[in-house]
Amino acid sequence: MSRNDDISAKGDPEDRNRASPQGDSTDPLSLNRRATLGIGAAMASSALSVVPLRAQSPQVTALPEGTTAIRTLVNGRPVAVTIDVRTSLLDLLRETLALTGAKKGCDHGQCGACTVHLDGRRVASCLTLAAKADGREVLTIEGLSHGDALHPMQQAFIDHDALQCGYCTPGQIMAAVACVAEGNATSRERIREYMSGSICRCGAYVGIVAAIEDAASRMGRG
Amino acid sequence: MPAPPFADRPRIDALDKVRGAAAYAADMRFPGLLHAMTVPSPVARGRVAALETEAALRIPGVTRILTPADFAPTQRVADLPNSPRPGLVPEIAFRGEPLALIVAETLEAAIEGAEAVRVRIEGAPFSATVDSPGAAREPAPDVSTGDAARALAGASTIVEASYESPTQHHNPIELLSTTAVWADGRLLIHEGSQNAGAIKVAVARTLGIDPAIVDVKSATVGGAFGQKGWVQRQTALVARAAMLTGRPVKLVAPRGQIFHLATFRPLSRHRIRLGADATGRMVGVHYEVDQQNSRSGGFPANQYHDGAMRLYGIADYAGIAANIRTDTQAPGHMRAPYEHPACFAFESAVDELSYRLGRDPVALRMANDTRTDMHTGKPLSSRFLNECLQIGAERFGWSRRNPAPASMAAPDGTQIGWGVACGLYPTLIHPAVATLRIAADGSTRFAVAGHEFGQGIRTALAAVLTRELQIDERRLQILVGDTTAAPQHLTAGSWGSASALPLVVQAVARMRQAVAELLDGRRIAGTLHQQIATVRRPFLEVEVSQVGPGQDSAALQRMRAGGYAVTGPAYPDFTTMSYIAHFVEVRVEPRTRRVRVPRVVSIADCGRVVSPRTAASQVRGGVVWGISHALREATETDPRYGGFLNNDLAEYVVATNADVDEIDVGFVDEPDPLFNSIGLKSLGEVSMVGVSAAVANAVFHATGRRLRKLPIRVDDLL
Ligand code: FES
Ligand code: FES
Numbered sequence: 049m050s051r052n053d054d055i056s057a058k059g060d061p062e063d064r065n066r067a068s069p070q071g072d073s074t075d076p077l078s079l080n081r082r083a084t085l086g087i088g089a090a091m092a093s094s095a096l097s098v099v100p101l102r103a104q105s106p107q108v109t110a111l112p113e114g115t116t117a118i119r120t121l122v123n124g125r126p127v128a129v130t131i132d133v134r135t136s137l138l139d140l141l142r143e144t145l146a147l148t149g150a151k152k153g154c155d156h157g158q159c160g161a162c163t164v165h166l167d168g169r170r171v172a173s174c175l176t177l178a179a180k181a182d183g184r185e186v187l188t189i190e191g192l193s194h195g196d197a198l199h200p201m202q203q204a205f206i207d208h209d210a211l212q213c214g215y216c217t218p219g220q221i222m223a224a225v226a227c228v229a230e231g232n233a234t235s236r237e238r239i240r241e242y243m244s245g246s247i248c249r250c251g252a253y254v255g256i257v258a259a260i261e262d263a264a265s266r267m268g269r270g
Numbered sequence: 271m272p273a274p275p276f277a278d279r280p281r282i283d284a285l286d287k288v289r290g291a292a293a294y295a296a297d298m299r300f301p302g303l304l305h306a307m308t309v310p311s312p313v314a315r316g317r318v319a320a321l322e323t324e325a326a327l328r329i330p331g332v333t334r335i336l337t338p339a340d341f342a343p344t345q346r347v348a349d350l351p352n353s354p355r356p357g358l359v360p361e362i363a364f365r366g367e368p369l370a371l372i373v374a375e376t377l378e379a380a381i382e383g384a385e386a387v388r389v390r391i392e393g394a395p396f397s398a399t400v401d402s403p404g405a406a407r408e409p410a411p412d413v414s415t416g417d418a419a420r421a422l423a424g425a426s427t428i429v430e431a432s433y434e435s436p437t438q439h440h441n442p443i444e445l446l447s448t449t450a451v452w453a454d455g456r457l458l459i460h461e462g463s464q465n466a467g468a469i470k471v472a473v474a475r476t477l478g479i480d481p482a483i484v485d486v487k488s489a490t491v492g493g494a495f496g497q498k499g500w501v502q503r504q505t506a507l508v509a510r511a512a513m514l515t516g517r518p519v520k521l522v523a524p525r526g527q528i529f530h531l532a533t534f535r536p537l538s539r540h541r542i543r544l545g546a547d548a549t550g551r552m553v554g555v556h557y558e559v560d561q562q563n564s565r566s567g568g569f570p571a572n573q574y575h576d577g578a579m580r581l582y583g584i585a586d587y588a589g590i591a592a593n594i595r596t597d598t599q600a601p602g603h604m605r606a607p608y609e610h611p612a613c614f615a616f617e618s619a620v621d622e623l624s625y626r627l628g629r630d631p632v633a634l635r636m637a638n639d640t641r642t643d644m645h646t647g648k649p650l651s652s653r654f655l656n657e658c659l660q661i662g663a664e665r666f667g668w669s670r671r672n673p674a675p676a677s678m679a680a681p682d683g684t685q686i687g688w689g690v691a692c693g694l695y696p697t698l699i700h701p702a703v704a705t706l707r708i709a710a711d712g713s714t715r716f717a718v719a720g721h722e723f724g725q726g727i728r729t730a731l732a733a734v735l736t737r738e739l740q741i742d743e744r745r746l747q748i749l750v751g752d753t754t755a756a757p758q759h760l761t762a763g764s765w766g767s768a769s770a771l772p773l774v775v776q777a778v779a780r781m782r783q784a785v786a787e788l789l790d791g792r793r794i795a796g797t798l799h800q801q802i803a804t805v806r807r808p809f810l811e812v813e814v815s816q817v818g819p820g821q822d823s824a825a826l827q828r829m830r831a832g833g834y835a836v837t838g839p840a841y842p843d844f845t846t847m848s849y850i851a852h853f854v855e856v857r858v859e860p861r862t863r864r865v866r867v868p869r870v871v872s873i874a875d876c877g878r879v880v881s882p883r884t885a886a887s888q889v890r891g892g893v894v895w896g897i898s899h900a901l902r903e904a905t906e907t908d909p910r911y912g913g914f915l916n917n918d919l920a921e922y923v924v925a926t927n928a929d930v931d932e933i934d935v936g937f938v939d940e941p942d943p944l945f946n947s948i949g950l951k952s953l954g955e956v957s958m959v960g961v962s963a964a965v966a967n968a969v970f971h972a973t974g975r976r977l978r979k980l981p982i983r984v985d986d987l988l
Contacts, residue, residue, distance in 0.1 A: 158918060158919035209280070217288060240930075253925075
């Protein structure tokens with residue numbers, strides 16, 4: 049990579065330099081889908097199409113060049129969407145599905161702020177093409193708990209003040225839940241190692257480790 | 271009467287943050303949103319001869335490309351605080367300077383568009399580093415008191431050494447993001463910032479519009495550390511794009527670009543001569559410092575002395591400073607901007623002195639305590655540094671330390687070192703206006719100048735509000751970082767609490783008075799909400815303001831106009847500083863020579879602690895910063911092309927979870943009797959000051975190697 053590329057806009061030539069479908073696509077969401085997914089009016093005018101399931105059949109409608117249709121389950125809800133093939137899972141979640149809990153901290157897989165679960169395993173959603181979520185299950189921080197009841201990990205993060213600015217927190221919590229599930233929360237040393245992919249620039253590490261130890265015991269693991 | 275101690279309470283916004291529901295600037299959604307991407311300059315100096323945009327414009331989804339033609343020329347003045355930033359200009363002053371802005375229907379198209387723009391540049395010679403030809407040394411005014419030369423001539427022991435602190439970048443995890451909406455004759459800007467008030471004014475000036483029609487919101491910020499203190503170059507670009515397209519526009523700057531766009535902590539070099547008499551009293555200091563600066567940057571070079579000269583009771587101090595001007599973006603304030611590098615140098619020198627004198631480093635420091643600001647001759651309003659040292663030494667078990675270097679080791683040969691160092695930070699304040707509204711429906715609203723970037727200002731405000739008033743905390747709204755709610759000022763320099771919290775006390779008193787007037791002698795039981803409801807008022811609102819000691823209404827005016835209106839730490843009758851003592855254990859592995867920090871004890875004197883839980887987190891975070899700076903962080907300048915080489919989080923290494931172990935935090939929690947009604951001082955920055963010296967001193971104790979250049983890396987210990 050030349051030095052110029054380093055400070056130019058992000059670009060992975062293989063994944064991102066395909067022609068864009070924009071400009072001819074104005075497909076709004078049906079009211080139903082918008083309500084189901086909790087997507088605001090913003091989406092209606094986005095040129096990126098999120099099409100209703102019934103209009104999704106490739107045999108009926110040819111997809112614009114550079115796009116692909118995917119079906120995925122996000123936080124337990126079915127999502128069928130036509131995406132620019134270059135779209136990352138993180139950008140799909142944030143910009144199209146209005147799930148802004150996962151954060152962009154680097155877009156390079158270096159900070160962990162975008163961590164979500166794909167089929168139960170933690171991934172950096174910025175490094176995961178949205179197309180790879182096709183046929184798979186995505187869990188984000190928004191789907192970790194339901195209603196007023198918090199996941200034990202969320203409660204532990206509050207109890208141990210395992211956050212400051214909170215920007216890394218959704219990624220830390222998703223990584224932490226996975227860390228426990230993987231069986232890697234068995235000691236503080238191990239937690240530290242297995243949580244080192246998630247940077248907390250505010251430096252809440254002491255609280256994060258304490259929260260994971262605490263939650264792991266409540267989750268019956270670790 | 272200073273406030274009694276405050277009780278522990280959870281962080282008020284933690285619930286939203288753990289649910290992913292806290293809304294940062296880039297999370298805001300607007301119908302018809304367009305995405306933007308900048309085209310950064312590949313060269314450090316030159317002039318844009320041509321911007322070829324045709325190919326980019328042909329990319330489906332690209333709607334507009336902004337170039338210098340879209341901006342009325344503004345004078346390209348020094349990058350001083352609050353000066354209007356240019357929009358886009360053809361003259362290139364640093365590598366990474368934005369040359370064009372692509373606006374597109376999707377992020378993918380904006381990125382592709384930015385890559386498709388071809389720029390023809392007439393390059394010009396440049397100086398990349400402080401050692402490059404053409405780097406210009408420029409003396410800054412001295413900061414001196416007494417006669418250091420005479421004092422040093424009479425000293426019986428003199429330590430003389432040079433220390434170096436590297437270039438560093440803030441790297442909050444939230445990227446710089448701006449969303450601008452131009453609608454109904456108003457410009458709305460959402461941006462993670464420490465200075466919504468300055469954005470309002472600077473963007474208006476750059477775009478030639480009235481600041482009165484600009485609203486700026488920065489309600490929740492994903493870390494800042496000084497990076498978001500002044501106005502970003504991108505803000506006006508995005509605002510202009512929104513005005514030109516008539517649609518909301520969002521830019522999230524890639525981190526690699528932010529390394530070149532935002533400010534940074536400049537390289538600084540410190541040359542210290544520290545003299546002591548036969549009793550161990552430090553009698554004189556000659557301290558020369560120089561730092562990298564940009565050609566026109568306004569980050570002063572001589573403020574390294576402000577803290578160093580006040581650390582101990584040293585009457586004779588010569589503070590010399592210089593800038594070395596190079597072709598870079600402007601450096602600026604990064605957490606404890608001066609005190610961290612200065613205390614690394616000075617507290618290392620004090621440690622060296624302790625060995626020369628054969629004195630215990632804790633005892634030596636305690637023997638050099640003072641009650642006076644030697645620079646002004648005025649009393650210090652409070653100073654409990656010796657208490658910090660004493661409590662810290664006890665908790666750490668300092669008395670078990672064998673002072674001889676390389677004398678402590680684990681059975682496997684790991685060398686163990688214990689180090690101590692102190693830190694201090696000025697306690698500053700700016701004028702502010704606050705409104706308190708109590709409504710009949712049970713809700714309460716408090717609005718004030720301030721920004722929440724994780725330090726916990728909302729929690730601290732809530733701590734005072736709920737102690738003073740019977741209100742329903744779940745119905746409490748605290749508005750900060752919002753120019754539509756209260757005039758906003760830069761939140762930095764650890765002055766947030768002092769500038770906002772005493773206003774709560776004042777507002778509550780005013781509110782009680784207003785309610786009493788409203789009731790006019792009637793006795794109505796219940797809360798203020800119920801009393802207001804009973805007399806059939808929807809709400810009652812009071813406004814209060816405060817200025818710092820010695821300030822008058824002109825300062826308040828300056829603040830209202832979006833200006834910089836900070837005063838301190840030398841007030842008319844006293845000087846106020848916060849203090850901290852850090853005790854650090856390091857372990858140096860025998861073969862890899864890797865340095866680990868298994869435990870730290872840090873005891874702070876920040877006056878009265880208002881929010882114990884968030885305050886402790888602040889200090890732990892500061893200690894992590896200190897460890898990170900001591901052992902990890904440095905930005906490498908590219909000598910060939912200018913700019914920075916390791917411009918991402920894989921190459922710019924910051925402390926991760928595996929780098930941190932036990933951090934035991936304590937507070938003296940003694941209220942300052944003079945500074946304000948609560949007795950609080952300042953905390954955010956002092957928490958990291960001195961940590962890196964304590965680490966370096968511990969490394970010396972472990973290995974016998976005195977390392978005077980940060981960061982300390984494995985190769986230094988082989
Ligand atoms: S944004 Fe994905 S790892 Fe940083
Ligand atoms: S809480 Fe701010 S980055 Fe972790």
